[in-house]
Amino acid sequence: MSTAADKSSPLPVFANAEILVVGGAGFVGSNLVRALLTANPARVRVVDNLLSAERKNLPDDPRVEFIEASITDDSVLAGLNDDLDYVFHLATYHGNQSSIADPLADHANNTLTTLKLFDRIARFVRLKKVVYASAGCTVAEKTADLAKPTTEDAPVGLYHDSPYQVSKLIGEFYGNYYFGRYKMPFVKARFQNVYGPGEILGAGRWRGTPETVWRNVTPTFVWRSLAHEALPLENAGQATRDFIFVEDIVEGLMRCAAFGDAGGVYNLASGAETTIAELAELINRLTGNPTPPDIKPARDWDRSIRRVGATDKAREKLGFIARTKIEDGLARTIAWTRASAGMIEAAMAKHADKVQAPRVSTKK
Numbered sequence: 001m002s003t004a005a006d007k008s009s010p011l012p013v014f015a016n017a018e019i020l021v022v023g024g025a026g027f028v029g030s031n032l033v034r035a036l037l038t039a040n041p042a043r044v045r046v047v048d049n050l051l052s053a054e055r056k057n058l059p060d061d062p063r064v065e066f067i068e069a070s071i072t073d074d075s076v077l078a079g080l081n082d083d084l085d086y087v088f089h090l091a092t093y094h095g096n097q098s099s100i101a102d103p104l105a106d107h108a109n110n111t112l113t114t115l116k117l118f119d120r121i122a123r124f125v126r127l128k129k130v131v132y133a134s135a136g137c138t139v140a141e142k143t144a145d146l147a148k149p150t151t152e153d154a155p156v157g158l159y160h161d162s163p164y165q166v167s168k169l170i171g172e173f174y175g176n177y178y179f180g181r182y183k184m185p186f187v188k189a190r191f192q193n194v195y196g197p198g199e200i201l202g203a204g205r206w207r208g209t210p211e212t213v214w215r216n217v218t219p220t221f222v223w224r225s226l227a228h229e230a231l232p233l234e235n236a237g238q239a240t241r242d243f244i245f246v247e248d249i250v251e252g253l254m255r256c257a258a259f260g261d262a263g264g265v266y267n268l269a270s271g272a273e274t275t276i277a278e279l280a281e282l283i284n285r286l287t288g289n290p291t292p293p294d295i296k297p298a299r300d301w302d303r304s305i306r307r308v309g310a311t312d313k314a315r316e317k318l319g320f321i322a323r324t325k326i327e328d329g330l331a332r333t334i335a336w337t338r339a340s341a342g343m344i345e346a347a348m349a350k351h352a353d354k355v356q357a358p359r360v361s362t363k364k
């Protein structure tokens with residue numbers, strides 16, 4: 001059992017380690033791979049079918065071995081041997097709306113992925129930790145009233161708003177099963193809303209909805225704001241979310257691997273509630289967008305209006321604090337978006353027959 005003093009940095013445990021990152025070409029995954037490389041691992045294997053990712057998001061580094069395939073592919077699974085120290089499972093069918101449009105595709109890439117991966121690795125004896133990217137939205141109370149910070153042991157309902165949420169929960173169930181049955185050293189990291197550099201609008205293949213291009217609220221707002229468009233505020237932007245910068249999530253994932261208890265669950269959250277209207281205002285201020293927001297009706301599928309994660313357990317047990325202030329994280333996201341505008345435009349252009357996106361100026 002590690003003590004608080006041991007937890008200044010998670011990096012030492014990854015030195016010379018054999019690491020597998022499933023979904024490692026994605027937004028969070030590619031940031032995680034970059035951070036892991038700073039810890040001098042022996043090898044970082046990435047399995048990703050580029051369903052919602054771009055190959056160029058992965059760093060070119062001789063220690064990164066990229067396998068372009070689904071983790072449900074039996075030959076890929078057969079190629080995994082008991083030589084892995086750490087596994088991070090981040091593959092998902094991105095995201096809520098796409099899963100509503102195609103629940104079977106969600107099942108294939110968000111549930112079956114998890115079951116087949118865990119069934120393959122559960123009996124490996126060298127494994128030190130298997131970290132699973134779970135979603136705080138599945139556990140958060142579906143409320144419009146004052147949000148109580150959602151703790152790790154909050155009751156989980158049986159009624160959810162999307163197949164995506166159901167799949168993320170099933171992943172927890174399966175991991176808990178393989179932990180109980182085979183002692184697979186399973187750790188659940190429950191994310192809040194992650195934003196930051198590396199989230200490429202339009203990344204990957206068409207997944208049935210405009211969200212294939214627009215992904216999440218922060219990158220959408222940043223792009224539209226840079227194009228001086230009106231930011232759409234559903235329900236007048238009164239919903240709240242707990243936004244966490246991607247570097248903080250990556251630090252939290254590494255802390256889950258280094259210090260998390262097998263069988264444990266940890267929120268990776270900032271603990272701060274931000275309204276969508278405040279987010280829009282901040283982004284417009286940072287980009288200098290003079291166009292006022294556009295008030296829209298509420299989304300018909302989303303009953304989770306106010307949401308924030310409790311941070312105590314991760315701070316005490318993992319030494320984890322989300323350090324990045326939202327203004328700073330947004331400023332860095334905007335700078336990255338400007339610098340990467342060509343790459344982002346190329347990814348969005350693949351879907352131009354279905355979604356028209358504005359061009360942005362890359363000038364400051």
Ligand SMILES: NC(=O)c1ccc[n+]([C@@H]2O[C@H](COP(=O)([O-])OP(=O)(O)OC[C@H]3O[C@@H](n4cnc5c(N)ncnc54)[C@H](O)[C@@H]3O)[C@@H](O)[C@H]2O)c1
Pocket residue numbers: 022023024025026027028029047048049050051052053069070071072089090091092093094108109110113133134135136168191192193194195204216
């Ligand atoms: N970004 C957030 O705000 C957030 C919030 C809560 C939970 N999460 C979870 O974090 C993880 C990473 O999310 P992200 O935002 O980086 O999404 P992402 O879409 O960028 O990454 C998911 C990756 O999984 C890959 N993938 C999909 N199907 C696959 C398959 N069958 N085999 C192998 N790879 C496959 C995709 O190509 C992509 O690279 C996901 O599990 C997601 O559910 C993210």
